[in-house]
């Protein structure tokens with residue numbers, strides 16, 4: 379593993395696929411011009427809108443998004459995470475909320491289906507029932523062991539509230555935990571940063587958290603603050619509230635240093 383720059387992209391996706399892919403490409407270009415080699419896009423980056431509309435367009439979204447990710451990886455010679463987009467599940471009428479990691483040569487490295495679905499009545503009056511259109515994944519995320527970038531693990535958004543997912547990944551040797559999200563503005567203001575820092579600290583891993591921000595559609599507002607956190611829990615970069623990029627260095631000697639200073643992973647008593 380080497381030292382390199384990683385980027386967590388922050389965008390305001392709307393219910394228009396082509397517009398979102400254009401916005402994503404602009405921000406990828408911005409990240410690459412600053413030297414990023416590992417780039418993450420947030421949950422729902424290709425489409426954010428009514429669940430029924432998303433389902434109706436799922437075939438096109440899935441196909442065009444996978445092509446887009448492959449094209450971006452190859453053109454910019456980056457490893458890229460598409461942090462959550464609908465992929466139809468044959469014969470169910472539902473989709474998997476899918477995160478996909480692609481190598482610079484266009485090869486698929488990891489695919490993960492969001493396990494924890496956001497079926498929550500948020501106290502701001504918005505009701506979320508992700509499970510009406512999304513099929514829950516049933517498998518813990520696996521790790522992609524990259525010789526240059528480190529051991530990379532995936533998750534999506536609401537998963538961040540379930541520490542066992544991240545413990546599983548760190549037990550498998552993860553160095554970097556991706557948490558692409560479309561966090562609500564209401565929950566985000568109190569929970570987002572705290573949860574991300576906790577996952578970084580308790581697993582002594584980097585956390586890369588691309589995010590949705592602003593008003594996406596109707597009365598749906600997302601929290602923003604895409605960020606990169608180091609294994610000690612220090613926030614290295616925070617994209618604030620506007621579309622943009624959080625960029626920071628991922629450094630293997632920092633991981634070693636923190637794990638020497640705080641060897642909590644080695645002190646676990648209850649192994650799952």
Ligand SMILES: O=C(O)CNC(=O)[C@H](CS)NC(=O)CCC(=O)C(=O)O
Pocket residue numbers: 421422426427496506507508535536539560561562565566569598
């Ligand atoms: O609403 C949309 O259209 C986009 N959002 C999403 O797709 C997903 C599932 S509904 N959002 C979350 O998981 C938010 C989690 C969260 O905010 C928390 O855990 O507090």
